[in-house]
Amino acid sequence: MAHDFAKIRNKKKVEPAPPPPPPPSKGMLLTGLVAGLALGFFASFLIYLSGILPPVGDLNAQSGDDREAELLAAQQRRNEELEQAAARLQLEFYKELPNYEVIVDNMPAPRNEAAVSTTATPTQSAPASVASTSPAQAEPPAADGSFMIQAGAFQQESSALAQSERLNSLGLTARIKKEALLGKTLFLVQAGPYQSRDQVTQAERILRGNGIDSIRIGLSQ
Numbered sequence: 001m002a003h004d005f006a007k008i009r010n011k012k013k014v015e016p017a018p019p020p021p022p023p024p025s026k027g028m029l030l031t032g033l034v035a036g037l038a039l040g041f042f043a044s045f046l047i048y049l050s051g052i053l054p055p056v057g058d059l060n061a062q063s064g065d066d067r068e069a070e071l072l073a074a075q076q077r078r079n080e081e082l083e084q085a086a087a088r089l090q091l092e093f094y095k096e097l098p099n100y101e102v103i104v105d106n107m108p109a110p111r112n113e114a115a116v117s118t119t120a121t122p123t124q125s126a127p128a129s130v131a132s133t134s135p136a137q138a139e140p141p142a143a144d145g146s147f148m149i150q151a152g153a154f155q156q157e158s159s160a161l162a163q164s165e166r167l168n169s170l171g172l173t174a175r176i177k178k179e180a181l182l183g184k185t186l187f188l189v190q191a192g193p194y195q196s197r198d199q200v201t202q203a204e205r206i207l208r209g210n211g212i213d214s215i216r217i218g219l220s221q
Contacts, residue, residue, distance in 0.1 A: 148192040160187035
């Protein structure tokens with residue numbers, strides 16, 4: 001009996017433990033990675049189609065357009081402010097211009113008066129000779145004339161030079177006069193001088209025909 005039991009015990013051998021599962025191969029890892037990336041791109045594409053997020057390129061283009069529009073608007077506002085300031089300064093200039101009348105002394109020199117007085121004293125026949133020679137000694141027209149034409153007032157000297165050259169090209173004699181007015185330095189473009197109203201009227205007609213505004217300035221005699 002004991003012998004049979006020993007045989008049975010010998011027959012019951014210990015079975016070996018099952019081997020551990022093999023590690024996943026590289027192919028499976030790559031497959032999982034590709035599948036994850038595909039799912040991510042697919043989800044992003046669905047979000048793009050839904051309209052929740054705009055394209056990145058559109059965002060950059062829109063921001064660039066907004067900046068350009070803001071710069072253009074700021075530049076336009078600056079130009080409008082400069083134009084308004086120039087128009088206001090021009091209006092104030094023409095309002096104040098009558099107060100700046102140019103005084104020209106056309107009286108003959110004292111030495112000429114002394115010469116005439118000495119020739120009138122010797123004899124009674126002297127007045128006739130003086131009268132006969134008086135046309136030759138008549139007072140010459142003033143160098144500054146009787147009229148000037150104001151054809152512009154500019155803050156920049158380059159603009160005044162351009163206007164002066166334009167007047168010269170039209171056959172008018174132009175000059176630039178620097179004047180301090182209303183706390184600002186202006187460069188006045190003037191044409192003349194003109195000895196008669198016919199001359200100044202003809203010059204004004206030329207200016208109007210070329211679209212140039214002007215104002216007539218009478219010089220005190």
